[in-house]
Amino acid sequence: MKRLLILIALLSASVFSAENWDRTQLNLKLQKGDWSIKYREYVTGLDSDGEVDKFHWQISRKFDNWRVDYQYWEKDGKVELRPRFQVKLFKQENGFYFRPRVEYRDKRGKEEYFRVWTTLGWDGNYSCNSTLLCVAPAIQFSPRFAFDKDLKNGGTDNGELEDIQMRFQFKIKPNGSKKITIKPGFWYVMDNDYNTKNLYATFQVDVKF
Numbered sequence: 001m002k003r004l005l006i007l008i009a010l011l012s013a014s015v016f017s018a019e020n021w022d023r024t025q026l027n028l029k030l031q032k033g034d035w036s037i038k039y040r041e042y043v044t045g046l047d048s049d050g051e052v053d054k055f056h057w058q059i060s061r062k063f064d065n066w067r068v069d070y071q072y073w074e075k076d077g078k079v080e081l082r083p084r085f086q087v088k089l090f091k092q093e094n095g096f097y098f099r100p101r102v103e104y105r106d107k108r109g110k111e112e113y114f115r116v117w118t119t120l121g122w123d124g125n126y127s128c129n130s131t132l133l134c135v136a137p138a139i140q141f142s143p144r145f146a147f148d149k150d151l152k153n154g155g156t157d158n159g160e161l162e163d164i165q166m167r168f169q170f171k172i173k174p175n176g177s178k179k180i181t182i183k184p185g186f187w188y189v190m191d192n193d194y195n196t197k198n199l200y201a202t203f204q205v206d207v208k209f
Helices: 002-017
Strands: 023-032 035-044 051-063 066-075 078-087 096-106 112-123 133-147 161-174 180-191 196-208
Touching: 112 161, 161 196
Parallel strands: 023 196
Antiparallel strands: 023 035, 035 051, 051 066, 066 078, 078 096, 096 112, 112 133, 133 161, 161 180, 180 196
C-alpha cells in the first residue's frame, strides 16, 4: 500500500506541475441507482489563472451491461450534442474488459457524423490501508473510428482511425465508504498519424446517493 501511495504522489507531482500540458479537466458525477449526471469543466494548466470556455453536461442510464448517455457540449459559445450508447461485452476476473461505444456528434450546423469507440480497459483491485484509504488503478485504451465525417473538416474515410484516446487514473475512496470516490489521472490522445493530439490532467469526484 505504501508503494502505491508513493507512486500516486509521484504521478500527481508530474501531472499537475507540468507546464506543457494543454489543460486540466475537472469532473463531478452524481449517481443514484442506475441514473447519473456528470458535469465537466476545463481550465488551463495549473501554472496559469485562465479558464477554457468549454464544458459539458451528461445524463446517463444503465441497463445491465448497457449504458445510454446524452451529452451537451459547449465550447466558445458553440454547441455540440452527443447521444450515444455503449455495452460491456465481457469482463474477466483479472479486471480486463472490452466495451464498444457508438456516438452521434451533432455540431449544430457545422458537422454531423458517427464515431465508434473500441475500448479495452483494466480495473485493478483495491488495495486498502486499514485506517485511511482504498486505492485502485484503472487504464483505458480506446481507438476511435469516424463514419460519414466530412473530409474537408479533417475527416477520414469511413471506418478509418480518427484518433486514439488513453486514460490513466487512480480510484481513491475512504476505507469502508461506498459513497465517494476520487479519481486523479491524465488523458493522452494521439491523432491518426500517431502524433500527440492532446495531453491533460483529469480530476473527478463521484458521489453516490
